[in-house]
Amino acid sequence: MFDVSLSPELLPQVLQDFVRLIGLAPTLVIVEQYGGCRLYVPVRPTEDHPIAQLIGFEHLCTLSRVYGLESHFDIPKATLATRHLRNEKIRADYATKSVRELAREHRLTERMVWKILAAGKVARPEPALF
Numbered sequence: 001m002f003d004v005s006l007s008p009e010l011l012p013q014v015l016q017d018f019v020r021l022i023g024l025a026p027t028l029v030i031v032e033q034y035g036g037c038r039l040y041v042p043v044r045p046t047e048d049h050p051i052a053q054l055i056g057f058e059h060l061c062t063l064s065r066v067y068g069l070e071s072h073f074d075i076p077k078a079t080l081a082t083r084h085l086r087n088e089k090i091r092a093d094y095a096t097k098s099v100r101e102l103a104r105e106h107r108l109t110e111r112m113v114w115k116i117l118a119a120g121k122v123a124r125p126e127p128a129l130f
Contacts, residue, residue: 010081026055035077043068091120
């Protein structure tokens with residue numbers, strides 16, 4: 001899910017700040033695990049802390065240095081950004097997967113997959129004749 005580029009403007013401000021500090025991939029992992037929930041950033045992080053296990057100890061230390069005294073955040077679900085990433089993945093995978101497979105994989109209707117493909121003006125590559 002995280003190999004597609006994402007414009008930071010699609011993220012809420014707190015997540016844009018996280019991206020600036022720890023990068024896009026770890027930020028998206030936090031959104032995936034904690035989106036819609038409160039995230040507690042420890043003042044004194046340890047390597048066995050669940051967030052360290054999720055994004056790496058160095059990234060947790062960075063967040064702790066900057067946000068440790070504030071201790072917690074409500075992590076946005078970042079629906080606009082995650083939908084954008086999902087749609088880009090669907091468009092990229094359409095070269096090798098059927099609409100039905102994509103619909104099942106992403107828990108969408110086939111009609112929605114067709115809409116996503118049409119919005120991105122994606123056509124299936126033509127097979128080589130020779």
